[in-house]
Amino acid sequence: MIQGNTLSWQSSKKTSCSSEGRRKRRGSAGGTRSPEMVLKIPLRRAISLTPEHHPSSGPAELTGPAALKMEVNVLVVGADGVGKSALTVRFLTRRFIGEYGDLESIYSHNVTVDGKDVLFNIWDFPYSQDHSDENFTEEEKRIQWADGFVLVYSICDRASFSIIHQKVQVIKAAKEYLGLEKVPIVIVGNKRDLHHRRTVSSEEGRLLALSMDCEFYEVSAAEAYHGVLLVFHGLLDKIKESKLTTKKGTGIRGIVKSMSAVFARRRTDSL
Numbered sequence: 001m002i003q004g005n006t007l008s009w010q011s012s013k014k015t016s017c018s019s020e021g022r023r024k025r026r027g028s029a030g031g032t033r034s035p036e037m038v039l040k041i042p043l044r045r046a047i048s049l050t051p052e053h054h055p056s057s058g059p060a061e062l063t064g065p066a067a068l069k070m071e072v073n074v075l076v077v078g079a080d081g082v083g084k085s086a087l088t089v090r091f092l093t094r095r096f097i098g099e100y101g102d103l104e105s106i107y108s109h110n111v112t113v114d115g116k117d118v119l120f121n122i123w124d125f126p127y128s129q130d131h132s133d134e135n136f137t138e139e140e141k142r143i144q145w146a147d148g149f150v151l152v153y154s155i156c157d158r159a160s161f162s163i164i165h166q167k168v169q170v171i172k173a174a175k176e177y178l179g180l181e182k183v184p185i186v187i188v189g190n191k192r193d194l195h196h197r198r199t200v201s202s203e204e205g206r207l208l209a210l211s212m213d214c215e216f217y218e219v220s221a222a223e224a225y226h227g228v229l230l231v232f233h234g235l236l237d238k239i240k241e242s243k244l245t246t247k248k249g250t251g252i253r254g255i256v257k258s259m260s261a262v263f264a265r266r267r268t269d270s271l
């Protein structure tokens with residue numbers, strides 16, 4: 001069982017939630033966004049966003065009396081308007097407030113899961129169509145920061161479903177480069193309440209998740225808290241599993257594997 005305790009919140013900017021405001025936001029991300037943009041969003045606890053910093057051994061572990069605590073970084077990804085903020089806010093507050101503005105936010109939220117304190121840092125990142133090198137680098141940093149991923153599409157928006165496959169591939173490639181074998185990813189079909197406007201069947205979502213070794217959920221952030229809770233609970237389980245697998249693989253075999261991955265990538269890069 002998960003119980004909410006404390007919540008703190010940081011956001012980069014708050015703009016109008018009109019579609020015009022959204023377009024402007026996307027426009028700025030599409031070229032004029034400052035390289036420091038991401039770093040302008042301080043996490044509640046100072047965490048460096050450089051890939052080198054990222055603990056490839058999994059979520060932060062504390063020692064001493066705090067050993068019962070666990071900290072996980074979660075990145076929420078998906079196309080424009082699929083309900084990333086709605087899902088995140090539902091998990092954090094149990095509420096659905098309807099309009100969320102065009103926010104890039106990192107939330108820190110303490111919950112108790114099975115008697116253990118867990119600090120969730122959740123980065124709700126608006127979708128960008130910017131494919132520049134700069135944006136790619138920023139995306140890699142976000143991926144390295146995260147221990148687990150919630151990939152969201154809307155069941156009424158086929159295009160939002162179509163990008164999920166590629167997003168999973170990008171995330172896995174970036175993580176496997178650092179030697180992580182099992183990347184904790186959950187795929188979420190949101191807006192289940194709008195089933196009369198459905199363009200993506202549950203079966204398609206489930207098959208995609210199965211083929212990419214991800215968990216799958218269909219939920220309605222608008223209608224129910226429980227499904228959303230299961231999403232984050234399920235992701236936490238995956239993160240714990242991944243941590244165990246990584247620990248087992250950190251012997252000489254793990255090192256050899258990581259080195260092979262690096263050299264394989266260098267060979268590909270030089271082609």
Ligand SMILES: Nc1nc2c(ncn2[C@@H]2O[C@H](COP(=O)(O)OP(=O)(O)OP(=O)(O)O)[C@@H](O)[C@H]2O)c(=O)[nH]1
Pocket residue numbers: 022078079080081082083084085086087097098099100101102103125126127190191192193194219220221222223
């Ligand atoms: N009917 C229904 N509407 C939803 C649901 N989830 C979100 N919405 C609505 O979808 C719209 C977009 O939701 P957001 O949470 O802002 O989506 P987002 O993915 O964060 O959007 P960006 O920040 O622009 O990338 C809002 O009008 C929400 O009220 C849902 O489960 N059902």
